[in-house]
Every structure is written in structure tokens, then in C-alpha cells.
Amino acid sequence: MAGVTKMGKRNLYLKTVSVEEAQERFMEKLEPCLEVQYEEIEVVNSLHRITKEASIARYCSPLFNASAMDGIAVVSAHTLGASEKTPVALEEGRDYVVVDTGDPIHPPYDAVIMAEDIVETESGEHTILQAAAPWDNIRPIGEDIVTGEMILPSNHKIRPMDIGALLSAGILTIPVVKKPRMAIYPTGTEIIEPTETPGEGDIIESNSRVIENRVTEGGGIPHRFPAIPDDYEKIRETLVHAIQTHEMVIINAGSSAGREDYTVQVLRELGEVVVHGVAMKPGKPVILAIVQGKPVIGLPGYPVAAYMAYESFVVPVLNKLTGQVDTQGSRAKAVVSKRLVSSLKHREYVRVKLGVVKDKLVASPLARGAGAAMSMVKADGCLIIPQNSEGIGAGESAEVVLYKALTEIVQTLVVIGSHDLILDLIADRLPAIYQDEYLSSTHVGSMGGLMALKRGEAHMAPIHLLDEADGSYNVNVVKSLFKEPMALIQGVGRVQGLMVKPGNPLGIQGFEDLRAHRFVNRQRGAGTRLLLDYNLKKRGISPDSILGYSQELTTHMAVAAAVGSDGADVGMGVQSAAMAMGLDFIPVGEESYDFALPQENLEMPEVKHFIEILKSDALKEKLTALGGYAIEHSGEILHIDGRE
Amino acid sequence: MAGVTKMGKRNLYLKTVSVEEAQERFMEKLEPCLEVQYEEIEVVNSLHRITKEASIARYCSPLFNASAMDGIAVVSAHTLGASEKTPVALEEGRDYVVVDTGDPIHPPYDAVIMAEDIVETESGEHTILQAAAPWDNIRPIGEDIVTGEMILPSNHKIRPMDIGALLSAGILTIPVVKKPRMAIYPTGTEIIEPTETPGEGDIIESNSRVIENRVTEGGGIPHRFPAIPDDYEKIRETLVHAIQTHEMVIINAGSSAGREDYTVQVLRELGEVVVHGVAMKPGKPVILAIVQGKPVIGLPGYPVAAYMAYESFVVPVLNKLTGQVDTQGSRAKAVVSKRLVSSLKHREYVRVKLGVVKDKLVASPLARGAGAAMSMVKADGCLIIPQNSEGIGAGESAEVVLYKALTEIVQTLVVIGSHDLILDLIADRLPAIYQDEYLSSTHVGSMGGLMALKRGEAHMAPIHLLDEADGSYNVNVVKSLFKEPMALIQGVGRVQGLMVKPGNPLGIQGFEDLRAHRFVNRQRGAGTRLLLDYNLKKRGISPDSILGYSQELTTHMAVAAAVGSDGADVGMGVQSAAMAMGLDFIPVGEESYDFALPQENLEMPEVKHFIEILKSDALKEKLTALGGYAIEHSGEILHIDGRE
Numbered sequence A, B: 001m002a003g004v005t006k007m008g009k010r011n012l013y014l015k016t017v018s019v020e021e022a023q024e025r026f027m028e029k030l031e032p033c034l035e036v037q038y039e040e041i042e043v044v045n046s047l048h049r050i051t052k053e054a055s056i057a058r059y060c061s062p063l064f065n066a067s068a069m070d071g072i073a074v075v076s077a078h079t080l081g082a083s084e085k086t087p088v089a090l091e092e093g094r095d096y097v098v099v100d101t102g103d104p105i106h107p108p109y110d111a112v113i114m115a116e117d118i119v120e121t122e123s124g125e126h127t128i129l130q131a132a133a134p135w136d137n138i139r140p141i142g143e144d145i146v147t148g149e150m151i152l153p154s155n156h157k158i159r160p161m162d163i164g165a166l167l168s169a170g171i172l173t174i175p176v177v178k179k180p181r182m183a184i185y186p187t188g189t190e191i192i193e194p195t196e197t198p199g200e201g202d203i204i205e206s207n208s209r210v211i212e213n214r215v216t217e218g219g220g221i222p223h224r225f226p227a228i229p230d231d232y233e234k235i236r237e238t239l240v241h242a243i244q245t246h247e248m249v250i251i252n253a254g255s256s257a258g259r260e261d262y263t264v265q266v267l268r269e270l271g272e273v274v275v276h277g278v279a280m281k282p283g284k285p286v287i288l289a290i291v292q293g294k295p296v297i298g299l300p301g302y303p304v305a306a307y308m309a310y311e312s313f314v315v316p317v318l319n320k321l322t323g324q325v326d327t328q329g330s331r332a333k334a335v336v337s338k339r340l341v342s343s344l345k346h347r348e349y350v351r352v353k354l355g356v357v358k359d360k361l362v363a364s365p366l367a368r369g370a371g372a373a374m375s376m377v378k379a380d381g382c383l384i385i386p387q388n389s390e391g392i393g394a395g396e397s398a399e400v401v402l403y404k405a406l407t408e409i410v411q412t413l414v415v416i417g418s419h420d421l422i423l424d425l426i427a428d429r430l431p432a433i434y435q436d437e438y439l440s441s442t443h444v445g446s447m448g449g450l451m452a453l454k455r456g457e458a459h460m461a462p463i464h465l466l467d468e469a470d471g472s473y474n475v476n477v478v479k480s481l482f483k484e485p486m487a488l489i490q491g492v493g494r495v496q497g498l499m500v501k502p503g504n505p506l507g508i509q510g511f512e513d514l515r516a517h518r519f520v521n522r523q524r525g526a527g528t529r530l531l532l533d534y535n536l537k538k539r540g541i542s543p544d545s546i547l548g549y550s551q552e553l554t555t556h557m558a559v560a561a562a563v564g565s566d567g568a569d570v571g572m573g574v575q576s577a578a579m580a581m582g583l584d585f586i587p588v589g590e591e592s593y594d595f596a597l598p599q600e601n602l603e604m605p606e607v608k609h610f611i612e613i614l615k616s617d618a619l620k621e622k623l624t625a626l627g628g629y630a631i632e633h634s635g636e637i638l639h640i641d642g643r644e
Helices: A004-009 A019-030 A160-168 A207-217 A232-245 A257-270 A303-322 A373-378 A406-410 A421-433 A446-454 A475-481 A511-516 A527-539 A556-564 A575-580 A599-603 A605-615 A617-626 B004-009 B019-030 B160-168 B207-217 B232-245 B257-270 B303-322 B373-378 B406-410 B421-433 B446-454 B475-481 B511-516 B527-539 B556-564 B575-580 B599-603 B605-615 B617-626
Strands: A038-042 A071-074 A088-090 A096-099 A111-114 A118-120 A126-128 A150-152 A173-177 A181-186 A221-224 A248-252 A272-276 A287-291 A294-299 A331-336 A347-357 A360-365 A381-385 A397-402 A412-417 A438-443 A461-463 A486-500 A519-522 A570-574 A584-598 A637-640 B038-042 B071-074 B088-090 B096-099 B111-114 B118-120 B126-128 B150-152 B173-177 B181-186 B221-224 B248-252 B272-276 B287-291 B294-299 B331-336 B347-357 B360-365 B381-385 B397-402 B412-417 B438-443 B461-463 B486-500 B519-522 B570-574 B584-598 B637-640
Touching (some): A019 A272, A019 A287, A019 A303, A150 A160, A150 B373, A150 B421, A160 B207, A160 B303, A160 B373, A181 A207, A181 A232, A207 A248, A207 A303, A207 B160, A232 A248, A232 A257, A232 A294, A248 A303, A257 A272, A257 A287, A257 A294, A303 A347, A303 A373, A303 B160, A331 A347, A331 A381, A347 A373, A347 A406, A347 A412, A347 A438, A360 A381, A360 A412, A373 B160, A412 A446, A412 A605, A421 A605, A421 A617, A421 B150, A446 A461, A446 A475, A446 A584, A475 A637, A486 A556, A511 A527, A519 A527, A519 A556, A527 A570, A556 A570, A556 A575, A575 A584, A584 A599, A599 A605, A605 A617, B019 B272, B019 B287, B019 B303, B150 B160, B181 B207, B207 B248, B232 B248, B257 B272, B257 B294, B303 B373, B331 B347, B331 B381, B347 B397, B347 B406, B347 B438, B360 B381, B360 B397, B360 B412, B360 B438, B406 B412, B412 B446, B412 B605, B421 B605, B446 B475, B446 B584, B475 B637, B486 B556, B486 B599, B486 B605, B511 B527, B519 B527, B519 B556, B527 B570, B556 B570, B570 B575
Parallel strands (some): A181 A221, A181 A248, A248 A294, A412 A438, B248 B294, B331 B360
Antiparallel strands (some): A071 A096, A071 A111, A088 A126, A118 A126, A272 A287, A331 A397, A347 A360, A347 A381, A381 A397, A486 A570, A486 A584, A486 A637, B071 B111, B088 B126, B118 B126, B272 B287, B287 B294, B347 B360, B381 B397, B486 B570, B486 B637
């Protein structure tokens, strides 16, 4: 943390431009300078390389007139008149020679008869029952490949079968596009290598590793360098050197506007900054520059922003340098399960989970933050909200770029509702045991899950909803919301409790003690919040008397983190979150975490397998080891009859 | 070539089994023995590897409560009441500290205000116009990743974004499936390395290179060994050794039944031959064996047969060993442009070119021979004729496994008709100049091309059809066959002539000399055949008087090859074929090779670009260098009006 002087240095962005305009402006300036380089390599090592020019066959294949069968090469004229009734006897050396498949055929022999069609008589004579026509069963020279024929065109990605044909045609080396060398520089003083132990304020550098592997996938050679500290001279010096030895330079500019400015200033000094700031979210603080005719791209620091900016601006340049055709990923139309508001100021990229429910492709948005690296890992696709749109309503459809094959998505059990670690465990087991079946879970809370079920956008909703009237869980609320026959697959009993600092320094024992300390609450509608309210009411404690009752966080872990980092003295949640954060835990009750679904979905194979895993000893052992779970009824089914 | 004794050794196949039965029988016996192996590797080197087990986060991300913005960290309670009308002045150190994005936030600070929202008054004071709520612009510890959370499930193929998340979660090494080692042995005494100069009877070994690269693509480590000669003891010895050091052995058994038998006998001695001979075409002589619990697969010798058998039998085993899910290639329904007859004895795999004509996906079969390696290179897909089918009629639809993305296929100009090298040249230029546009050409002769055009299965038909009435080319036949408005894009004039042995030892000068020598003819309907007949008729020469008039070959090159290999003394064809085979050439006339198409197709961008390339100086230079072409009218368009 620095002084106010640091603030004084900050510049506002240049006026941001649209994604298309940024791409066009950059490529237009860049294209005259970009030069694809070539090299001659051995054909046997050319897999997946891109050809420079058409390859022309040096040899024919076959190289000579060759027998296509195991049998005998004959003079066709000597076989005339042969039939079932008038077999013709042949004499070796005069009428035929024995040949194997691939043997050369010379005059006077001009046809081959298969071994199976030769009849050996009792007297040991070899006879045939059918005449041969000239060229029968002979592969003429050049049948497959002719000298001078084009084997591969230019700009072609070499496949295994291409290598076979090239070698057969006598081609041993081939000119291909040389892989461009791409320098990748993380920047930032707070950045540490993953191998170092992080202290407070340290950020583990991982973006450069993502970029490095995307470059490899894209056909470039990545050179990933250690982080450059935030030092104008160092950045300048490093860039001057990198540009000499690489076809492209990528700077991961750090997420701070101050730092980004260093990079922009250095690039202005060394060359031309074509674009600074693009109307996309995430990904806005991107820098597109040209230094000595070479592209230098500054990517934002947040992981998702870096990734999206890479796809939009680095990939087109890399495609040019590697001679590849721009390929857009597969796209599909999907129904959005949750309203998405977006601004007219930018194009927005929203990661989504996908699944097919009642023949509809359903997209459930994941965390939208630029820092949410896990949203990239969990995503099945990316939904694009155009710059001229204010958003997409729930139930409306939108275009999605697919990160997974549609065939995989079809066999995905779509689970929307409240989160528990048990979903991760089952999501892990399902594809491992039942090939090609997947579980996708989206976390919108219990009521959100039941609403998704009602709209036909989920197969199953994990819920923990208390009926304040009788203290029971889940059954009553499902009965009251659905007309059709429903079921509850019983999940686990979860111990809920108060989370306090290690050693419980304030001596908190129960709900009565909340009034004296700084509390942090969950959001309205959360099962934990309902349990709290039920207990406060039962005890006659007014919410107004609790300091921080109105301070809402949206996950168990966020509450645990708030307590752990002294943002609060006490919060309420499940035992596993407290354990993960090293907090003390005071149990106050048990809640039922179950899976609601229409009865007809019980027939889905994915649901049957879900139940099998839920009942398995392997899963129960894991839950026992984690602690805080009651598992005696896991996998049992409660039927909730439909109403008229 | 060996004596009859060689024939005596040959065994008939065991009864062949269907593809499905062979796969099931083999996998059933094999699965109890197959053991997937694992190894722990560095996460930074784990791209595209398959995870062994779920990876669990060691750290949270962020690791601490962090500022999400550049700005100031404030005590939210000190900002209460701030508004446009009642700005609140803040004092550094007491009310706020300056923070950059990512900086840790400590109590008493509990919110961040963006730099842009701070107003500096004339007196130098920093004021705010809006109160901050607790946790505003703070990324709580664990917001993205929580300790104990599952980052990746088991059996997951690691992507670049996964590597980023693993590193952020403090995971440095990861257990993954160890790549299986696959031994690949070509066999055969006639086989030479591509680097050797082939003599007669030699076959350039290329199958092992195709297999090697397919193994690499499939996630295995290929070890390709030099060819084993046809020697029982050598084969036995080599196999015994290979099985110790590899997870799987592939023998490319050579195409001879005799040789295959060696392999089968050795495998019977060393282990169990589960399947020998499968009802598929090409690919029948496949051997599926298990030796010491390890799979040993004998692939057929012909290139296409080896490839198809690899896909059917090696891929499923390799998928098991690499922990990958079986993925079937993309499939589509296509209309077949030519009748395909097949036998009930086997499932047949036919390579096809694909294109979209009038919204129909059209499949044009390529050469069906097992030796036609170029059919693999040229194919856009593979059509499967089931074992229980006798074939598919022209215009009927069938399922095709796609080798190319449908998006590429849509932008393909479908050309069906007579072949000339000029099509290869344009097919090469088109995607190089106009990204994403392709030309697919199928060779069925001029009349076949016009019929395909009539059935709406081609965009354009290259033809060279003589009108015997007046000696003109192409215009009259198109006019007589089509009612709608048609066009001819003029192609090239081609010099046709008689091909004779080098030095013309028989002194052949013209059509009159054909009577005295062994002739080889083209098939009925071929343009060259029509030109011959026209000239014979003009000169009053009877076809019956020509020895070999009824001997038909289907390409210029096959005719040239027949003359070159002394299968005949003289044949007729284009100059380029004679030159390719080193023959002498006696010009006898010029024919027009043009491109017929409906006038409406002239509007297609691919057709416009085709014409541009046809007219280009670059193409004309190439044709001039090849010789035998008249190019003065190339690219000019003749309109042929429609009839009522």
C-alpha cells in the first residue's frame, strides 16, 4: 500500500472501442508487417504442422504393375475358353508363375488368378474354371499415386494418413510453417511463483501458465519468463530484448491501473499503442501495440479477463502467424435459466453450465467476476451478451460458444439449487463409474433451485428448507409448490452451528450470546438464515438486537472467511466450512439436505446412477471422514403425491 | 516369387466374425488383464493429460480479503451519511488507506471505494459523496477457490484453464494416467525404408508411420521399430522381447496371407489368438491376440485396411489404457451420388468427398481399394455400409463419419466430372487465397459429371465431350441435356496424342499405324475414347481391325503405365501423362476441357473465386511450365440459354 502520490499518477483509460473495432484496427495495422516463416522438416516428424506449398509426388505407387492377390500370374490369352465344363490346365513356367500380393508382374504375364480359384486335380494338375481378362487382379503402376500428382495442398494441417501418402510418394522432407516464438511476461511485485509459500498480499502467478499452454495448443512455441517487477526501466529493457528474439510478446499487465500505465507508456515510447481499453467484460484493460513491426499485447491481470482477451486478440494473430484458418468454436442456442443484466457499455462474456432438460438446451450462469478462475474450469460454454443489449431475461434464448461436445452435454444431469460438497463428490464419481455421464451443479440457493425445477430448467434441485410451523425440512415446501407428483431423494443430515474464532476467545455458547458480538448473516432465502430466524423466534430474540444481522454474505465459506479474518466475531453455517477455515464450531441443530425432483425423472439412467453412488459405501466413508454429516437415510426416496 | 510349395503352406482364414462380435470378444477377454498405470507429474507440464483422481485445493483464492479495485480502503462506519449534498471528508491513516487491486484489507478497514469516486476539493481534502457498505469492493478470502474444494474430477483431460486453477489452489504436482508404450513392428522382406531408393518389387514402408502418429494423437507413446523379415524365429523372438517392455504391440502383418500365417502361428504359440479375420472391408485379415495379458494386434498390410482396422480395434484398447472416454467422430446423413454395391459378407467402409449442393449434403465415393492410400488423404468422411446391406442406391442417404468440420464442408465447391491436373492446382490455390473456401473434385468422367449436375449433386462439371457431327466440344452436349440456362467456364485446350515407348521404337506416326500394334483403349464414354472413334471414323478405320481396342483402362495414367510397362505398344491420352511416365508423344488433336454449370451458380462466391484463379497469371505460368495446354481463353464464360 502506497501513499496518495500513487493515486496522482493514475490515468483514465483512453476511450474504449468495441471488440470488433479493436480487432479490425489492430489487424489492419499489423498485417503488412506480419511475416509467416517457414522451415523444411522431416515428413516423419511433421504431424499437425501446416504445409507451406503443394507437395508433388516423386514416385508412383505402386511403383510397378503389382499383383493385388496371392495367386498365379497368367498369360490371359492362355486362359481363354476355361469354364466349369471345360477346365483349362496350366503349366507352371509356361502358363503361370506363383505370385504373392505386391509381387511385380512382367510380360508375357498380364493377369492374376486368386489362389482360391485354382483347382488341383487328382493327378496333381492345376486347372482353372474361368478365363482371366488382361489386367485382372493387377494394380497398375501409379494406381494410387502418380508421379507429379499433388499429394497435399498448401496451408494444410498434416494428419497421420498424409504422412503415409507423402512417404509412399517418395517425399522425405516438407516445408512447413515455422512455429512462432511467443514471449510471455508476467509483471508485478506482489507476484510469486507457485512453488513459493505465499504470505499475505502475495498472489500466486498462474495466468502465464494458462497462456503458455494456450500458445502450445495454438501451434506456437511459448517462452514463459519470470515476472518483471513494477519498474519502468526493467519493463522497457525486457521488452526491447524480447522483441528481437520473438515473433510476438505477451505482457500480463497485472490488474492494477497504475501498473498497466507503466506498460502503456513503455509501449508508446518503443512503438505504437493501437488500442488501449476495449468495451468487453471481463477483459477491458487490454493493450494492443506494435513494436518494430511485431505485435505486443498487454493482457489484463484477472484470470478470466486475461483468458477472454487472449481469445479475442492473441488467437487471431497467432492464427495468421501459424497459417491456420480462423475457426470459431461450435455454437448453439440455449435457454438462459437466470436473468442476466448487462450494460450497453460493453460486450459481456458469461460462463455457463449447460444441460438438456425436456429437449431444451439450458444455460445456467456461473460466477461473473473477472477473478473467478473456477468459473472457467466449471464452464461448459460461454454466453455472449452483445454490446447493444441490456441483458437477457430468464427463459429467453441466447447464443453460446461450446467448450464441450454436445454429445457430452446431452448426458449431463442438471442440478440447480443449494450447494454442498457432496455434489462435488458425486460429480467426480459419476463419469468415472458410468462412462459419458456427467453431473453439472449450479448454486442459486434452495428456493432458486425449486424455481428452476418449476421452469423445467433442471432435473433435480438440492434443497434444505425449514418449515417454520413444525420445524420439519423440505417435504412441506415441495408439496405446497408443485402440483405434479414429486419425489425427494434423501441426501444427508448436516450439522449447522455457530462459527467462532479458534479457541472461542469470546466464550460464545448459543443464540443468546449473539446480541453481545459482531455477527455476519447469510442472504434472505438461504436455508441457514431460515434456521437462524426460526431459532431466534423460538427464543424471543429480536433480529434488531443483533449487531450485523443485516450484513449478508452468500456462502458458508464467505461467512467462515469473515470470521477468520476478523470481519466479524461470529457467523452461522455448516461444520465443514468452519473446519476448512480452522474455526471453532458450536452445533445448534441438524438440517436435512435432500434432492427434489419430479417423479418421472426417477426413471432417468443418470438419476438411478446418482442414487447408486449416494448409497455407496465409498461415498459414505468419505462423508464420515469429512465429519458433520448424518448419512443413515442417504439415497432413500420419499414420494410426494401430486394434487389435482 | 516362390515355387508352388509356398502355396501349399497357405491356410484359409478362420471363419470371419462381425466387427461388433470381434470387438466384444476381444475386449471381454482383455479387460481383466488391462491395467491403467499412473504417474505423478508437475502441473505446469500436465496439458492434455488425464487425471487419476479428484484434485483438492490446498489454498484459498484469494488467500486473504483483497481489494477488488484501485482506490481507498475505508472504515464503512466512518462513511455513513455521505451524499451529494453532504460530502464526508476522510483523513488518511484514520479513515482510509490507499490500496491497489489485490492488496489485503485489514480491520478496522472493511470496504473499498473506487479511485474514481473520490473527490479532491480545492483545499486538498479527499471527500466522498456516497456511503460504503461493509464488504463493498472486497473479494473475501476463498471467493474463487476454497481450501478443500474439488478443482478437477478424476478422469478429466487437463486444459490450460485447469492448470491455472490448480496452481492458484497450491497444487504443484498431479497424478495422471501414464502414457502406454506401444511397440509397432512392420514386417516383410520386400519392405524398404522411405530413405532407401526403391527397386522393382520393393515397397516403401509407410503404414508404421501412420500408426505411430495415430498412437501419438491417441495419447500413447509409440516405439516404431525397423521391419522384421519374414522369419518365424525372428518374429517370435522380437515379440517375446516387445511384450516385456510395452503395454501393447502392433504388428503390421504384411498383405500376404502366407506372412499373416507366420504371425498367427507365433501368437498361438506365445498366447491366445482371440480373433483372426473380421467381416469388414477393407481390413479383413486382422489378428486380435493376448500374450501374457497384453494386447497384440496384427493389422493388414494394405494402407486403408491397416487404418480402418486400427480405428476399429486399436483405438478402443488405447482408450482404456489412457483412461479416455470412447468418442465416436461426428456423424451426418448424406445423399450418395453414385450407386454403391456391397456384399452381405462384410461391413464396408467407403471414403467419400462431401459437399453441400442445394442444401443437401452430398457424398461422392472415392477409390474403394484397400491400397488406395490417397483416398484416405482426399476423404472428407467415411461412409459405412452395414454388413446386412447389399449396398446403397444413387440418391439414397447414408450415415457418414466426418473427417472434417461441417462448417468447412459447407464452403466447398463440389466438382464432379473428368479429371485434369488443373483441378489440383486450383484446389491448392483456393483455400490459400480465400480462407475457408475449398474445392472437392471427384472423377467419374465427363458424362458422369453432367449426370451429377442434373441430379443436383455437384456445383460444376469439368467436361471434354466431342460432338462427332461437327468436331466441336462441350457446347452442343450441354445444350441437348439441360433445359435450364447453363454456362461453360472455358478451361484449357489439351493436346491429345498417341503415347509410345521412349524413342518410338516401332515408328508409330498416326491413327493408321494402330492396326499393326498392340493398342490399349479408354473406357466407353471417356472423352479420349470419343476423340479416337471420331478420328477412326473420319479415316474409315474399323475398330475391329485394332488389336486391344476392347482392352479398357480408366485413366490417362493407367494407359501411360500400360505402355511404359510393355502391357501395350501404344495408347491415347494427354501429353502430361506421357511426360510423367517418360513416354514419347505424337500429338493428334486438341480438345477443350471446360467447366459446365447452371448459370445461377455463377453467383456463388466460390465460383467467382474459381474463375479469378483460372484467369490468374500465377496459374497460367504453371500450366505453361507443364506443357501441353492452350490457355488463351481460360476463365471466359459462354452462356447457353435455356429451352422452354
